[in-house]
Amino acid sequence: MNYIDKMHRWGRTWAVVTAGFIFAFPFALAILFNAWPDWGSFIKGLLAVAVTFWPVGIIEVITYTPMLGVGGTYLSFVTGNLSSLKVPCAIDSMDKAGVKADSDEGEVISTISIATSSIMTIVIIFIGVCLLTVFQDFFEQEWLKPAFDNVLPALFGGLGVVYLSRYFKIAVLPMTLMVLLFVFVPYLNSGMVGIMIPVSMVITLVYSRILYNKERKANGEK
Numbered sequence: 063m064n065y066i067d068k069m070h071r072w073g074r075t076w077a078v079v080t081a082g083f084i085f086a087f088p089f090a091l092a093i094l095f096n097a098w099p100d101w102g103s104f105i106k107g108l109l110a111v112a113v114t115f116w117p118v119g120i121i122e123v124i125t126y127t128p129m130l131g132v133g134g135t136y137l138s139f140v141t142g143n144l145s146s147l148k149v150p151c152a153i154d155s156m157d158k159a160g161v162k163a164d165s166d167e168g169e170v171i172s173t174i175s176i177a178t179s180s181i182m183t184i185v186i187i188f189i190g191v192c193l194l195t196v197f198q199d200f201f202e203q204e205w206l207k208p209a210f211d212n213v214l215p216a217l218f219g220g221l222g223v224v225y226l227s228r229y230f231k232i233a234v235l236p237m238t239l240m241v242l243l244f245v246f247v248p249y250l251n252s253g254m255v256g257i258m259i260p261v262s263m264v265i266t267l268v269y270s271r272i273l274y275n276k277e278r279k280a281n282g283e284k
Contacts, residue, residue: 065169066132073136080140117260129153131163133173141180151179231273236266 092098126144127135130152138148152163155175161168194201201210226233240262 069132069136073132076140077136113260121263129163130176131169131172133169134163134176137173137176137180141176141183143183147179147183148176151175232266232270235269236262239265
């Protein structure tokens with residue numbers, strides 16, 4: 063059995079094991095405390111979330127697999143946080159090594175870099191949790207509340223700047239349309255954010271295709 067076959071075997075095995083642990087935890091709590099959810103509300107909430115995360119999950123597999131290689135793909139999807147940690151780490155490591163993801167060297171470097179990123183993430187989270195318990199009273203002060211309310215916008219804003227500056231021509235139209243929609247249609251901010259993500263993705267794909275065809279015509283290509 064060669065390296066790739068082993069990666070597929072172990073990757074599938076650990077993906078199933080991880081999924082089993084993820085589903086086992088809430089069921090174990092429900093059985094232990096006899097606290098079962100209202101299944102009607104559960105299904106309703108699941109459908110509201112699934113319309114966003116299921117298409118994104120499928121798109122991520124198709125998009126990231128050629129960039130990460132076999133081992134890197136399995137490891138990334140098991141440990142999570144692909145777009146902000148695993149993918150940038152793997153791409154940067156392969157760029158510095160001068161290799162491609164579809165090569166044997168790229169396969170190994172991608173897997174090692176993602177594994178290192180996963181270990182460091184766990185270490186940093188562990189340290190953060192330990193420090194949080196020590197400084198909990200300080201962080202719960204009222205004057206710090208506005209800062210914590212804006213942690214996620216600041217995080218995704220910082221990540222967004224990187225991608226927007228790199229692909230500005232593609233980003234300008236969907237970004238402008240989404241900003242105008244959320245400003246002039248306020249009710250979208252309350253419960254429609256998840257639904258608007260696939261909408262903005264479709265707009266981005268269509269606009270990217272238009273720009274691509276326009277550039278090909280400008281270069282005299284058919």
